[in-house]
Amino acid sequence: HVCPKELCAWRKSHGLPAALTNSVGGCAPVRELPRRAKMMTMCGPAQMVAISPWCDAKSLAAWSNAHQAIHQTMAEGSVWRNLLGEHFLPALQALSRALAAESGAAVDCPSSLAKLVESPREAYASLLATSAEPFVLPPKARLQLQIHELRAWDRHRRCLVVHRQARQLARALGWEAVAEGLEAEAMPAAVQLLVTQAMLAGGGARQLAKLAGMSWDEGVEGEYRKLTGERLVRRRAFWQDQRDHLLKELRWQ
Numbered sequence: 557h558v559c560p561k562e563l564c565a566w567r568k569s570h571g572l573p574a575a576l577t578n579s580v581g582g583c584a585p586v587r588e589l590p591r592r593a594k595m596m597t598m599c600g601p602a603q604m605v606a607i608s609p610w611c612d613a614k615s616l617a618a619w620s621n622a623h624q625a626i627h628q629t630m631a632e633g634s635v636w637r638n639l640l641g642e643h644f645l646p647a648l649q650a651l652s653r654a655l656a657a658e659s660g661a662a663v664d665c666p667s668s669l670a671k672l673v674e675s676p677r678e679a680y681a682s683l684l685a686t687s688a689e690p691f692v693l694p695p696k697a698r699l700q701l702q703i704h705e706l707r708a709w710d711r712h713r714r715c716l717v718v719h720r721q722a723r724q725l726a727r728a729l730g731w732e733a734v735a736e737g738l739e740a741e742a743m744p745a746a747v748q749l750l751v752t753q754a755m756l757a758g759g760g761a762r763q764l765a766k767l768a769g770m771s772w773d774e775g776v777e778g779e780y781r782k783l784t785g786e787r788l789v790r791r792r793a794f795w796q797d798q799r800d801h802l803l804k805e806l807r808w809q
Contacts, residue, residue, distance in 0.1 A: 605635055609642035613684055636676035641667030644683050647721035654722065654737045672729055679728055683721045688713040690767040691749040697756050702794060709752055712745040719745070746770060751783045 608616060608630075616639075620630040629635070641648065645667060652663035663669065673679045691713060698706060719742035726735040746768060754761035761780055765772050 605638045608635055608639055631677075633676050636680050637670045637673065640670035640673060640676055640680055640683070643680075644670075644721055646718045647683065647725060650718055650722040650738065650741070651725050651734070654726070654734045654741065655731070658731075658734050658737055669725070669729075673725070675728075679725065682724055682728075686717055686721050686724065688716045688720075688749070690764060691716070691746075691753055693753065693756070700756055701752070702791070705752065708748065712748045715745040716742055716749065743770070743776075747776065747779050747783060751780060751787060754780075755784065755787060 611619065616630065620627045648666040648669050651669055652666040655661065655663060655669075670676065693701075693709070698709075701709060719738050723735045723738040723742075726732075726738060747770075750761055750765055750768070750770070754764060757764075762772050765776065770776060
């Protein structure tokens with residue numbers, strides 16, 4: 557025997573009419589329909605714009621598939637433009653700075669740039685898929701870094717992802733000059749990541765730069781050699797300090 561409440565829950569999950577469970581001996585839908593109708597009237601475009609910034613992509617996808625009315629509301633461009641402004645604000649801020657540097661026109665509210673995107677849902681999916689590849693370290697390689705080096709690695713990766721997202725938005729809006737400026741701004745972070753990963757891998761900087769889409773010219777090569785030398789000097793100094801502290805402790809004992 558099946559509990560009437562279980563029949564109602566099964567019917568709701570499969571989107572079946574209320575008469576089905578009622579004819580089998582399930583719960584009567586007299587009180588259910590008004591409550592469900594009130595729930596659907598609450599999920600309008602204005603409510604979705606207010607609630608959706610607090611949800612991640614998986615929650616939004618599950619919410620959109622819950623009901624046809626919610627799915628249609630999620631198809632509204634205003635909802636996705638609001639999501640762009642809330643979830644990718646650092647990228648919009650980088651875009652506004654690059655736009656001000658290129659044209660001299662300052663943007664008071666960077667999130668307002670999301671309103672200019674023609675296909676906000678596709679743009680949201682593209683920005684969400686943006687990564688810092690090929691600059692990826694496995695867990696064992698991360699253990700080889702010192703604490704300040706690991707923090708710098710994560711900081712530079714976030715900076716690179718933000719600039720890549722801003723560059724995608726600039727190209728979606730047709731601002732090629734701004735996109736080139738963003739690519740130049742992201743170069744210092746990319747070189748720092750290149751130095752760290754090549755140092756742990758024992759070489760291969762030129763090939764890694766090619767995978768990252770960086771042009772291996774004299775400027776990049778010179779900066780790479782300079783940063784690599786500075787990094788090695790700091791690491792030697794760090795290990796020398798550790799050795800001195802250890803010897804001091806041994807003498808004290």
